[in-house]
Structures are given as C-alpha cells and as structure tokens.
Amino acid sequence: MADRELTVLFMPESAYGPTNNCIGIGDVLRRRGHRVVFAAEASWKGRLAPLGFEEALVDLAPPPEEGGAEQDAGQFWKDYIAEISPQFRKTTSEQLETVVKPIYEELISGVRYAEPQLRRIIAEVRPDVVVEDNVVLFPALATADAPFVRMLSCNPLEMPGPDVPPPFSGLATGERRAATAFHAEFERTHGAMWADFNAYVQEQGAPALPHMRFMPEGDLNLYLYPEVADYTDRRPLGDGWHRLDSSVRRTGGPAELPDHIAKGEGSLIYFSLGSLGSADVDLMRRVIDVLGGTSHRYIVSKGPRHDEIELPPNMWGEEFLSQTEILPLVDLVITHGGNNTVTESFHFGKPMIVLPLFWDQYDNAQRVQELGFGLRMDAYGFRPDELRAGVESLLGNVGLRRHLDEIGAAIREREGVVRAADLIQSAAR
Numbered sequence: 001m002a003d004r005e006l007t008v009l010f011m012p013e014s015a016y017g018p019t020n021n022c023i024g025i026g027d028v029l030r031r032r033g034h035r036v037v038f039a040a041e042a043s044w045k046g047r048l049a050p051l052g053f054e055e056a057l058v059d060l061a062p063p064p065e066e067g068g069a070e071q072d073a074g075q076f077w078k079d080y081i082a083e084i085s086p087q088f089r090k091t092t093s094e095q096l097e098t099v100v101k102p103i104y105e106e107l108i109s110g111v112r113y114a115e116p117q118l119r120r121i122i123a124e125v126r127p128d129v130v131v132e133d134n135v136v137l138f139p140a141l142a143t144a145d146a147p148f149v150r151m152l153s154c155n156p157l158e159m160p161g162p163d164v165p166p167p168f169s170g171l172a173t174g175e176r177r178a179a180t181a182f183h184a185e186f187e188r189t190h191g192a193m194w195a196d197f198n199a200y201v202q203e204q205g206a207p208a209l210p211h212m213r214f215m216p217e218g219d220l221n222l223y224l225y226p227e228v229a230d231y232t233d234r235r236p237l238g239d240g241w242h243r244l245d246s247s248v249r250r251t252g253g254p255a256e257l258p259d260h261i262a263k264g265e266g267s268l269i270y271f272s273l274g275s276l277g278s279a280d281v282d283l284m285r286r287v288i289d290v291l292g293g294t295s296h297r298y299i300v301s302k303g304p305r306h307d308e309i310e311l312p313p314n315m316w317g318e319e320f321l322s323q324t325e326i327l328p329l330v331d332l333v334i335t336h337g338g339n340n341t342v343t344e345s346f347h348f349g350k351p352m353i354v355l356p357l358f359w360d361q362y363d364n365a366q367r368v369q370e371l372g373f374g375l376r377m378d379a380y381g382f383r384p385d386e387l388r389a390g391v392e393s394l395l396g397n398v399g400l401r402r403h404l405d406e407i408g409a410a411i412r413e414r415e416g417v418v419r420a421a422d423l424i425q426s427a428a429r
Helices: 016-031 075-089 092-125 176-203 281-292 324-327 339-348 360-372 383-393 398-414 418-427
Strands: 007-012 035-038 129-133 148-152 220-224 241-244 268-272 297-301 315-318 332-335 352-354 375-378
Touching: 007 016, 007 092, 016 035, 016 129, 016 148, 016 339, 016 375, 016 418, 075 092, 092 176, 148 418, 220 418, 241 398, 268 281, 268 324, 281 315, 281 383, 297 324, 324 339, 332 339, 332 383, 339 352, 339 360, 339 398, 352 360, 352 383, 360 375, 375 383, 398 418
Parallel strands: 007 035, 007 129, 129 148, 148 220, 220 241, 268 297, 268 332, 297 315, 332 352, 352 375
Antiparallel strands: none
16 A cells, blocks of 8 residues: 555557556556546546546547547547558658658647646646656646656657667668668658647747657656667666566456367467557458468457458457457467567567558567567568568577567566556655
8 A cells, every 4th residue: 555645647648559558557556555547538438447547538639529429449540540551551761751740740739639628637636746658748747736757658769869770760770871861851851840849838838849859858757668679788878767678567367269269270379450550451351361371370459440351260359359368378479560569579578570550660670670589571562471481480480489488587577567656656756
C-alpha cells in the first residue's frame, strides 16, 4: 500500500501500443493504492474503467453527429491508415511528405481541439504527476502544476544524436550521407508546420520546443526499448532519461488455442500487422496466402476488417488477440515492426521477420536485421520464396533462438512496468 495516495494522470496516444503501455504501468500504480486517471481519446470510453482506472476522456475532433455509431477504441487511426495505405509503398524519404507530415498534422489538430478540455480536466483531477505518451506535446499537460513525464514508446531514434540514423528513415547506422539528406528533407517538409506548432505551444504558456522536435523533454523522461537493441553506444543518454527494456502488463496466462493449432505439426508462428497495418486487407491476404502453403501453424491477428479475411486450415485467428498471452507460445513472430510488438517479442525472446509500413517501423526493422535478431523484408515487394526461406532460416537457427531465450529472461527480470511506476512515483514526490 502506498504511504501517500498520489493522483497520476496518463494521456496516451489513441493507438493500442501507447495505451497498453500506460495501462501496464498504471496497473502497478493502482495496485499500490494510487489514483490513476486516463485522459484518453473518447473512443476508449468504457474500456479503461473495468481495469480499475478513472476515465476523464477527451475528444480530439468534433464528436459525431447525434445518432451516429459509437467508434471502437482507436477507430479514427484505423480509418485513417486504411485511407493512406497506398502511400506505404513509397520510400521512407517520399513518405515524409505523404505519410509522416499528414499524421503530424492530424495529431496537432487534435492537440488544438483538446487543449480547453485538458485544462478543465487538470483543474478537476488536480494530478500530482502527468504522463504523456505521444509524439506531439499537449501544452496543458506541460503547464499543469505537477511534474511532467514524457513517455516515449516509439523507436528511441526520436532522441537525436550526431551518430544515429534519423527517425522514420529506416537507415542503417553509419549511413551518414543518406542521413544528412534525410534530415534535410524532413526539415523541408516539416519546417513550416513545426514553426507554427512551436508558436502555438508558447502561446499556451509552455516553453519553446527543441528545433524540429514536436515534444520537449520532461521533468522525467522514460523510453521503451531493450538495452540489447538500443543505440546508447552511439548516442549516450542525458541524466533525465531512463530506459525501460519492456513494458508488458500482467495477463491471465497463456492463451487457449484450438487443438489443431495447439497440437499440430510444424512450428507455431504469430503473424500481426498491428491494429493499423491490418486494415490493409490486400496485404494481409497476400501474406496469408504465401504462409498457407508451408508446413507450419499460424496464429493471425486479423484486425478491424477481420470479416474480410479467410484463413487456411493451418491458421487460426481473431479480430483481436491478447498478444502477451500469444507470444510465449510461439517460435517466430512476423510483424509490421510497431514498437509495442518488437519490444514484446524481445521480452519473450522471439526472432522476428519485420515487414515495415510506416513511421518508426522501418527503424525497428533495420535495427532487428543489422543486429542479427531477425530479418527485414519489403512489405509490398517481398517474393513468396523469400518470405518462406526467411521463416525456415530463423526457425532453423538454433543458436539465435537460444540467445534470444537468454535475452528474454534477462529483460523479464528487469520488470519494466515496475521500474516505470517507481520512477513516476518518485517524480510525483
């Protein structure tokens, strides 16, 4: 039990990864006797209270007209990704204009719309500490009369350094000329938007943002990435930063699988393009068609358009799966490379094939490959034989799988959610 009850206000981005990260940490704090409040996006209504949290939800855009259907959690981003998914076929440099910039624009629009709501929530909740897990600053959180904790649950390249690749680039470490060109393109495509947002942030009473960055450092800064894959040898951290090797919330134990998947022949493989990437049904079908001809068994996270996806006999899946219950059971993970799935795969010691689509997924894919923990493949350009050969090579690499088992055991011992809760608790006091 806590020696003094604290009020902790979390505001995660509306995607599942950041929200689940905050849920895991918030659960530790709640069990210690603290009051945990979520200022999550309004589509999460009714999904956080059953977990023991208070809901003080915000709209990031005008609510739907009266009589409209209630949205599922994170539905806005699912619809948005489905709309722009044709852009995922472009290079990372081209995506700066057609994917990354529009996402920042939508996020900033949400900040402006939510600012008055957040100020009212802060006045009513009176938090002892506020935690934001997002890629853009909500000024109301940084100007509250409480310590401000920045949570970074994307790839840590968002913490810049002279000897690391630029975020969103998917470049290998050491590609200095390409990195310089990518930095220049980012400033060209995002410079005016950053300047406008920086002015807005200061108008709301918050300090100026660092140059070309949409989030400042907080009083406490936490980031989510396993030490074994981090960039600290090239970009040492400042004193205010603390790494969480993983952030995996408690679950009810291993998942229950159908008999033909649990007891069949071949290895067991998990395939997920995340709640956003799985909205690209054509890509989902192509991967499923290629894997359906192998001798292995598959668990498939079918995503929001699950009713449009048919699975062959060697596969089983549902719209949503409890990933942390699935991962301990499998031998290999095929993923889009979202930070949540990548860090959880390390947490459970699993090799990966990464099919990146957008944002930091390219950075995670490159890091996994260049360190030898898996393979990076072109999500839209892979050859069927290339994917099948990649599956067999990783399953057959006994040394790698043993090494990842040891890495996973070490990560689990560090209990990232407990460390995060300790640090947040200390910041509040």
